[in-house]
Amino acid sequence: MRVIYLCQHFPPETGAPQIRVYEVSKELINRGHQVEVLTAFPHHPHGIIPEGYKGRFYMFENWDGIPVHRSWIYPSPKGSFWKRLASYFSFTFSAFYSLAKAKPTDVIICNSPPLFLGITGWLGAKLKRAKFVFNVADIWPESAVELGLVKNKTFIKLAEGLETFLYRSSWKIAGATEGICSYYVKKGKPEEDVFLLPNGVNTDYFKPLEKDREIIKKAGLEGKKVFTYAGNFGYAQGLDSVLQAAALVKDSHPNVHFLFVGDGQEKDKLLAIKEDLQLTNVTFYGSVPLDEMPKIFSVSDFSIVSLRNIDLFKGARPSKIFPAISTGTPVLYCGVGESAEILNEYSCGKIAPPENPEGIAEGVRELASMPPEKYEEMCQNGRKLAIDQYSWKRIVDDLVHHLKGENKKERSMG
Numbered sequence: 338m339r340v341i342y343l344c345q346h347f348p349p350e351t352g353a354p355q356i357r358v359y360e361v362s363k364e365l366i367n368r369g370h371q372v373e374v375l376t377a378f379p380h381h382p383h384g385i386i387p388e389g390y391k392g393r394f395y396m397f398e399n400w401d402g403i404p405v406h407r408s409w410i411y412p413s414p415k416g417s418f419w420k421r422l423a424s425y426f427s428f429t430f431s432a433f434y435s436l437a438k439a440k441p442t443d444v445i446i447c448n449s450p451p452l453f454l455g456i457t458g459w460l461g462a463k464l465k466r467a468k469f470v471f472n473v474a475d476i477w478p479e480s481a482v483e484l485g486l487v488k489n490k491t492f493i494k495l496a497e498g499l500e501t502f503l504y505r506s507s508w509k510i511a512g513a514t515e516g517i518c519s520y521y522v523k524k525g526k527p528e529e530d531v532f533l534l535p536n537g538v539n540t541d542y543f544k545p546l547e548k549d550r551e552i553i554k555k556a557g558l559e560g561k562k563v564f565t566y567a568g569n570f571g572y573a574q575g576l577d578s579v580l581q582a583a584a585l586v587k588d589s590h591p592n593v594h595f596l597f598v599g600d601g602q603e604k605d606k607l608l609a610i611k612e613d614l615q616l617t618n619v620t621f622y623g624s625v626p627l628d629e630m631p632k633i634f635s636v637s638d639f640s641i642v643s644l645r646n647i648d649l650f651k652g653a654r655p656s657k658i659f660p661a662i663s664t665g666t667p668v669l670y671c672g673v674g675e676s677a678e679i680l681n682e683y684s685c686g687k688i689a690p691p692e693n694p695e696g697i698a699e700g701v702r703e704l705a706s707m708p709p710e711k712y713e714e715m716c717q718n719g720r721k722l723a724i725d726q727y728s729w730k731r732i733v734d735d736l737v738h739h740l741k742g743e744n745k746k747e748r749s750m751g
Contacts, residue, residue: 338740339371341439341467343458344448345410345428347376348400349387351627352569353536353656354448354474360539362403364733373442374405375435377428380412382569382601395434406435425451436461444740446470446511452477452496455503462508470740471507472534473517476500476649509739516652516675532739538659540728545665545720546635553636556620561594562705564669565637567630568657570601575645577603577610579671581694584614586701593705595619595641598633634664638712639704643671646691650674659727662686662719667712669700685719 342362346354362372378390390396396407408431413420432454445467447458455471462469477500504510504521511534512518518531553559570576576597583595595618597607604621611619625633634640640661644650651674658676661668668686670677671693680686689700707715725731 338365338444338737339440339442340365340373340740341436341442341445341461341465342372342374342448343376343432343436343445343454343461344374345377345425345451345454346381346448347374347379347405350379350381352381356627356656357474357534357536358448359401359403360537360729361534361733361736363401364729365737366402368733368737370737371440371442372403373439374400374403375432375439376405376407377410377431378407380410384412386410386412394431395438397438406438408432408435425453429453429457432457433461436464439465441465442467444468444470444508446472448472448474449503450475450477452500452503455499459503459506468508469506470509470511471503472511472513473521474513476517476520511736511739514652514654514675520652532735534736535727535732536654536656536659537727537729537732538663538723540663540724543631543634543660543663543723545716546631549632549635552632556596556622556636558594558596558620558636560592562590562592562639563594563596563637564639564641564701564704565596565598565633565666566641566643567598567633568655570597570599570603570607572603573645573647573650574601574603574643575671575692576607576643578692578694578697579641579643580607580610580614580616580619582697582701583616583619585694585698586705587616587618590702590705591618593618593701596622596633596637598622598625600624630660631664634661634666637661637666640666640668641671642668642676643697644691646673646693650691654679658686659723663723663727665716665720667704667715667719669697669704671697671700679722683718683722685715685722 342358344358348355348359365372378386380386394409398405411424411427413424442465445458445462447455449455459469504526510521510531513535518533521531522528586593642655642657654676658668662685670680670686671689672691677688687700687704690696
């Protein structure tokens, strides 16, 4: 099978979309399939195109065995809405050059967001006589409207029209969560043309390790019960509530320590909260490369995954859950919905109400006081779940099945 993966983000950038495209592409190639990735020059999250890529319009490279076509993008991560829109459209159009350079293909898988890249994916599929798979990780513009990021009514109406066109015109839709899949089925997409392509984890890489003594010493974690948040410090994560919870347990549980690993737009605000609340039980460790993350989990007793209390997030499956459970680290999930149900069903974490410092603090207290045998059971449950359902090998099994499977719509389009 021949596959083109069209996406705005790819390594060396880090993040869930980047990892998913890399791991799926790598696994497909290992199985003998032809894969080419069409992406933008690296620019996320700082809006700076690094040396080696700067000043070019197009570049082809082999990234760890994956053929990658890169084309120009106007980077603008923290600019106005219209600057971000210009960034999206710059790659939407420049990617056509990469399409022209790419080999013939059977399928084009196009990542959304950004929604507008679907234009390139759909037209590219027409030009290459390929099937168009719309891979949706975030329902847009609905999510942006609910978060208050997009308010222009005319623009919202146009974006909703484009979304409708793309899901109706796609051969199949791959949703990152069950909620996204259900959304498009309710919109009228036949159920057999919608399938799950979730976030996953490399279970060979993210595995239980002995505690890293160097990190314990550097972060001052000796003798501590460590609750780690690792990821983006963004508005959607609601980390201010986690810091307020840290204040509530500071005196009653002096052995509990909160470790924050990462960076993001909310970092300065969170540091100010730490200072105001005099949180001696909180350490901001900074960002670490992906290959250091298993060591971070090795010193973590629990992983915190937090989201704001927004209906949109009820269908979310944050990617940071899966490396945690794969390393045998139980999750304190501050949220509701699909992820909470998974963690509860497989007994590999505890659920706390989102944006509720008292509820989060209570969850921390219960986990910190858990009997050792119960804790060990949680660790093993998470590792087993990761291997059985969320390893990239398992996920690509399902993807290949759906890309090769025939149905009436496929035959009629053939």
